[in-house]
Amino acid sequence: MYLNHRQPLCQLLLLLAFLSPFASAQNLSPDQTVLIGGDYNYPPYEFLDDEGKPNGYNVELTLAIAEVMGMKVEFIFSDWAQVRESLKEGNIDALQGMVNSPERRETFDFSPPHAIIHQSIFARQGTPRTASLQQLKGKEVIVQKNGIMHDYLLQNDVGAQLFTVETHADALRQLAAGKHDYALVANLPGLYLGKELGLSNIIPVGKPFQAQHYGYAVLKGNEDLLAQFSEGLAILKNTGRQQLIYNKWLGPLQEKSLPWKQLGKLAAFVSALLLLILGGSIIWNRMLKRQVDKRTAELDMQQQQLIQADKMTSLGILVSGVAHEINNPTGLLLLNMPVIQEAWQDCEEILEQHYEQHGDFLLGGLAYSQMRNEIPVLMSDMHDGARRIKRTVNDLKDFSRQESEDIYEAFDLNEVVTTAVRLAENSIHNSTDNFSSNYSAKLPTIYGNAQRIEQVVINLILNACQALHERSKAIAVRTYLISETQQICLQISDEGCGIEARNLSRLLDPFFTTRREHGGTGLGLSVSSGIVQTHGGTLHFDSIPAQGTTVTMTLPINGKKT
Structure with missing residues (x-):
């Protein structure tokens, strides 16, 4: 109630x-x-x-x-x-x-607090930044009635003329409409309401307060x-x-x-260095393959497959060693950063009291008034960078993983696709309002590794979600049987951004991606293609830029592992 x-x-x-x-x-x-x-x-x-x-x-x-x-x-x-x-x-x-x-x-x-609140001064665009409350002297300031900022300004007269409103939304609307000079509201609600209400002409121009406990x-x-x-x-x-x-x-x-991403760039540099080492290994192996092909033109397809297998074994050994060396320090970062963040929160109140009583002081060689805003960002960026390194290493390990020990048995593709859709439900819900599925009744069973095929289906669905830029665009999933060739097919279509014709032939290449700025490693489709090929199947892409993409996965009925 x-x-x-x-x-x-x-x-x-x-x-x-x-x-x-x-x-x-x-x-x-x-x-x-x-x-x-x-x-x-x-x-x-x-x-x-x-x-x-x-x-x-x-x-x-x-x-x-x-x-x-x-x-x-x-x-x-x-x-x-x-x-x-x-x-x-x-x-x-x-x-x-x-x-x-x-x-x-x-x-x-x-x-005990269950959140930390930061207060911000909001103003119309073009207004200079406001570093302290003293700069509000003689200005008209909007605050929520009986809110923490109203309490503070009543107890600490800074010479501002106060105008009270019921809600943060009322304060931001009045400010956006040209009334008064500033609005003093909580930072996250201010950002949230500014976006929801479409108030594009107001921005935060200062954070004059320390973090406040909220419970x-x-x-x-x-x-x-x-x-x-x-x-x-x-x-x-x-x-x-x-x-x-x-x-x-x-x-x-x-x-x-978060406005500052230097440590994120450092993490990206480490990831790029790792990819460069592994890329060099792949290039070296490809050069070796060309030399072997020139000198042994009489070798048949079986010999070429052996060369490829040897290449992947070498890469797997390299990845395993490098991954171990990187995961150890990365694990320490992921374990220790939350402890350091909590320690900073515990120290922040003491440091703020010292700052208010004695003025500014040096912390790490810089003024505390600057560092108190930058330290939480530094720690957060370090945590995000460590997580990205861990994701990249895991992607590389998946790429080089050998399949010889996988369990192969009969399974129902419809059940695998249904499970994959359920696991990707959150991403689907966040990407589109128009998702549909159509599973062909009584499909024959497939012989293979259901878990690895499920990994492929999830990756294809997530790619379709990432291709959409509007929730009104659709994603459709269907399964069907091709009786003539004794193949079962999965088709995933999206109405997303599509793929340029010059990139279609490179989709399955290791490390090729059009989403590198969003954290893509270019290994997902390459890994998926390897899994499908191991099952004797294929992946085929049809795409029209700005209209959408359809990917079709075919698998042989009761096929054996290749």
Whole structure:
């Protein structure tokens, strides 16, 4: 159950009185429902969706805590000033998201933070950057009523003229319409709402505040309820569920807001160096093959296959050794970076207090006022770069993997394709609103490795998803039988960007890709082609630029491993 901001406050209080006539909000029995307050327009943390239902990171986190703790919860959404006052008066039990501050701790108790909030100064394009609040003196500034920035500016008069609004969206709309000079709002909601509302003429021009802890809040003295939220949050963090919810709602926005990618470039350079070494090995082997072909023209196809097998064995040995040497330090980076990031967050508050009391100081040879914004970016880029190295190495290991020990047995292609579609469901959902599948009934079985064919199908589906630039474009999957040639076919068609004619013949070449700037290694189709050829089948591509691509995989019925 939930209430929205369109209901008058008197109706809200009457309903609360009806729900709990004999107990206050601070003394709930185990069977009672916990009333959770939230801001109806504070995306992506909490908001009412198009159907008027509570949604967002806070809502999903609260429902997960309620599940693990066996709690009953109901949501009451309204404007921030009203739900904060309702908590203060004891008419609701908790707020699921509130910035922790010394002044607020006089009235409320807070759980450990489940997110970090950054406040930004937004302005119309063309406005100079604003490094401190002192630069707001004499300016007209929009803030959310009773929000953390409203509290701060009332307690620390910087000489700005304040204009209060109910929501962050109201603040950004007024600013975009030419009213007032600045809007002081939370960074992620500001970026989210600017995109959703199409406010292309406003941008963040400064971040004058340190990171702020954001968590559950209860009226001071309600320790039992706060303990339940804190324990539930700890369980979700330890099981990794909280991180999954965080990544779903907040991860993409944070990645888009990172402005500095030097360490990412360093990771790309390491990856390129690895590819250069392996590419040199391939070139050397190809040169050797040409010399052998010139001197042994009488050799038949079997001899050529032996040469190719020897080449791939050499490459596999090289990849295995290099991969081991790279994966060890990369694993240390992936293991240690989250610990370093948490340590920085713990130190940040102490450093900020020192900065406020004593002024700027050197940290790592640079001014702390500069480093406090760049260190989180440095650590995040290092983590992203290590993950990219690991993905590239895994791709190379797949490319050189030998198939001799694979298990071959009869399997149903329809079942394999159905499983692959299910595994790729998230990518399909994020790419298109028009996905269709048509599986031919009673297909004969195929003899081979179902797991390796499933890998090929997933790769082809993901390629189709990446080719789409509009959700209205379609992807179609179908299976059918060619009786004349005793072959079973899988066809995947997309209405995406298509492939230039000059690139069609190179699609299956190792390391060839048109998506290198997006992290592509050019190994996916090469690996897939090798798997299909091992099963005695083929991959065929038809494409028209700007119209789409169709890939057809054919496999022999009850074929044997080649």
